Amino acid sequence: MASLLLLRRLIFFSLLACSVVHGQLSPTFYAKSCPNLQTIVRSAMAQAVAREPRMGASILRLFFHDCFVNGCDASILLDDTATFTGEKNALPNQNSVRGYEVIDAIKTRVEAACRATVSCADITALAAREAVNLLGGPSWTVGLGRRDARTASKSAADSNLPPPFANLGTLIAMFGAKGLTARDMTALSGAHTIGMARCGIFRSRIFNESNISAGFAAARKRACPAAGGDGNLAALDAATPNRFDNGFYKSLVGKQGLLHSDQELFNGGSQDALVRSYSLNGGAFAADFAAAMVKMGNLSPLTGRNGEIRLNCRKVN
Incomplete structure (x- = not known):
C-alpha cells in the first residue's frame, strides 16, 4: 500500500513538472541567465532551516502574505520610508511575519552569481517551496519570471489577508476572491502543520x-493565561511542529485546532469530509497542497516590462 501511494505521488509530481505553467511564467525562465539559481536558493534555505526549523x-x-496582497510581487518585502508606508506594519504582518533577513541573504548570493537578473518575487516563491520540502513536505514545479512591485499597499494587506478569527464562510469567500477553491483553501491551510502562533491570537479560543x-x-492555558503573555508561542500542530505532514488535520479531527479559523475547517461544515480524508491520507494532502501552491504562486504576477528586478529586496531601485 505504501509503495503504491509513493508511486502515485511520483506520477503526480512528474505530471506537474511537465505541465505548462499558467500565464507568462516558466520553470526554465532563468535556465540561461542564472542556471544555478535553484541550487543557490536550496542551499541557503537548508542552512536557514538547520539553524532554526521554525524559519521554514x-x-x-x-x-502566502505576499501573494494574497496584489499578487506574488514581493511587495511585502519593501521597507517603510519617510514618504512610503508598505505592508510590513499592516495588522496581519506587524510583529508576526518574519524571515526577511533570510530572503536578503539569498538575494545577496543570487546577485553575486547573476547580477540584476532574478526578482525578489521569484526568490521568495522558490524559498517557500524549499521550506516545505526541507521539513519533509512535497516539492512542486515553480513557474518563474515574476518581476518586483515598485509599491505596496498597507490597506490591501489589512483587508485581504484572512484573519485567525474568521468563520468558514469568510475563509471560502476570501480565498474565492483570489480564484482559489474551497478545496485549495483547506489544502493551503495545512501549512499550519508547521509554525507557531502567539497567545494573543488564540487566547479567546482556548478560554x-x-x-x-x-x-x-x-495545556495551552499553562503558557497563555487569561491576562498577560500575549507574545508567548504555541505550536499550530503540537504533535510534529517542525515536520510538514498531515498532523494538522489530525489535530482538527481531535478538536485541537489552535486557531478559531483552523477549527472552522472541521466544525460541522462543508470541509469536514476533506479534513477527515487528509487526516487519514498524507499523500492526498501533499498532492493537493502542491497543486494549490502552484495556483497561489500564479496570482497576478508582474511580468514582461511591468515592475522591476530589485537589486535590494527592501527598496525600489
Whole structure:
C-alpha cells in the first residue's frame, strides 16, 4: 500500500513538472541567465532551516502574505520610508511575519552569481517551496519570471489577508476572491502543520470556545493565561511542529485546532469530509497542497516590462 501511494505521488509530481505553467511564467525562465539559481536558493534555505526549523514556516507564511496582497510581487518585502508606508506594519504582518533577513541573504548570493537578473518575487516563491520540502513536505514545479512591485499597499494587506478569527464562510469567500477553491483553501491551510502562533491570537479560543478538547485547552492555558503573555508561542500542530505532514488535520479531527479559523475547517461544515480524508491520507494532502501552491504562486504576477528586478529586496531601485 505504501509503495503504491509513493508511486502515485511520483506520477503526480512528474505530471506537474511537465505541465505548462499558467500565464507568462516558466520553470526554465532563468535556465540561461542564472542556471544555478535553484541550487543557490536550496542551499541557503537548508542552512536557514538547520539553524532554526521554525524559519521554514516563517518563509512559507511570508510567501502566502505576499501573494494574497496584489499578487506574488514581493511587495511585502519593501521597507517603510519617510514618504512610503508598505505592508510590513499592516495588522496581519506587524510583529508576526518574519524571515526577511533570510530572503536578503539569498538575494545577496543570487546577485553575486547573476547580477540584476532574478526578482525578489521569484526568490521568495522558490524559498517557500524549499521550506516545505526541507521539513519533509512535497516539492512542486515553480513557474518563474515574476518581476518586483515598485509599491505596496498597507490597506490591501489589512483587508485581504484572512484573519485567525474568521468563520468558514469568510475563509471560502476570501480565498474565492483570489480564484482559489474551497478545496485549495483547506489544502493551503495545512501549512499550519508547521509554525507557531502567539497567545494573543488564540487566547479567546482556548478560554471561550466549546468545540475544543478540554485537555488541549488546559495545556495551552499553562503558557497563555487569561491576562498577560500575549507574545508567548504555541505550536499550530503540537504533535510534529517542525515536520510538514498531515498532523494538522489530525489535530482538527481531535478538536485541537489552535486557531478559531483552523477549527472552522472541521466544525460541522462543508470541509469536514476533506479534513477527515487528509487526516487519514498524507499523500492526498501533499498532492493537493502542491497543486494549490502552484495556483497561489500564479496570482497576478508582474511580468514582461511591468515592475522591476530589485537589486535590494527592501527598496525600489
